[in-house]
Amino acid sequence: MKKMAQYEHAYLINSDDHLPTDFPVEADFKRLICGLFLPPGRYGSFGRRVSCPARVLLLFPDLLAVALPPFARLPQVNMRLDEILAIEQRHAFPNARITIRTPYAVQEWPYNAHSAGAIGEFLFQLRQVLLKYEIEHLAARGIFGEPLDHKFGCAESDHLDSDERLIARFFSAPSFAIQRKWFLPAKVPIAGQYLAMTSRRALWLSDEMDGLFQPEGIISCYVPLMHIAEVNLRYREQDCEIALFLFDNISWHVPIQIDLCNEAESFVKRVQRLLVGYGTKKGV
Secondary structure, eight states: OOOOGGGOOOEEEEEEEEEEOTOOOOOOOOGEEEEEEEEEEESSSSTTTEEOOOEEEEEEEEEEEEEOOGGOOOOEEEEGGGGOEEEEEEEOSSSSEEEEOOOSEEEEEEEEGGHHHHHHHHHHHHHHHHHOHHHHHHOOOOOSSSSSOOOHHHHHHHHHTTOOOOOEEEOOOOOEEEETTTTTEEEOOOOOOEEEEEEEEEEESSSTTTTTTTTEEEEEEEEEEGGGEEEEEEEHHHHHHHEETTTEEEEEEEEEGGGGGGHHHHHHHHHHHHTTTTTTTTOO
């Protein structure tokens, strides 16, 4: 009998022998690329913690299967890889979360940040299969906005895979704005915004979560090139935003400080040229 310690931490699954004994999964393990066991736990902020059962994620060449234990009484979910529009990962100690969006549903998997090693390896294996379309004729790298600070420099290094190239990058560093609160001036933090186009995907990094600046946390979102429908710059009253539209009515809206709007416009023009023939399903 397998030890209950297997329920206490996330680990990689390479065969059906690695499944917990009371966790049956219907799958052809001969086709398995990589799997991941996520243990149960209570996640969320104080006062809003939510219990989450254990989950098993199985990656195959054409789909991602998600299974829950029998007592959850929920069917196994099979997601076709070509229908995965975007992947989001929240890095907030000690609670973190993966979100996968498809045209039909949103899957959310909270986990303990201490398990980042196994989860990072599983997501790397997922990207190797998911991000299979690449920009072949690469132009010179375009760097726009401000120089990367230490936090976002480390985040870029962590999130870029060794087999992909950075083509264009825009960065707006975290800062403060002076606003009046209760008739008194107050310093309001503005989150950093990083948006990049690589040879395989669009990547968005920010330290803003749920509208709040997170000095230690960071959120990453990425989308395969084939699912990008349009990228443009929109001017607003006080600032501007880079809008990235995906198919199936999903969009990103990256806020840009007014003094960096010209740099953002140059970045958007570079991206628009890069995506010709690659950034739509017709061109893939």
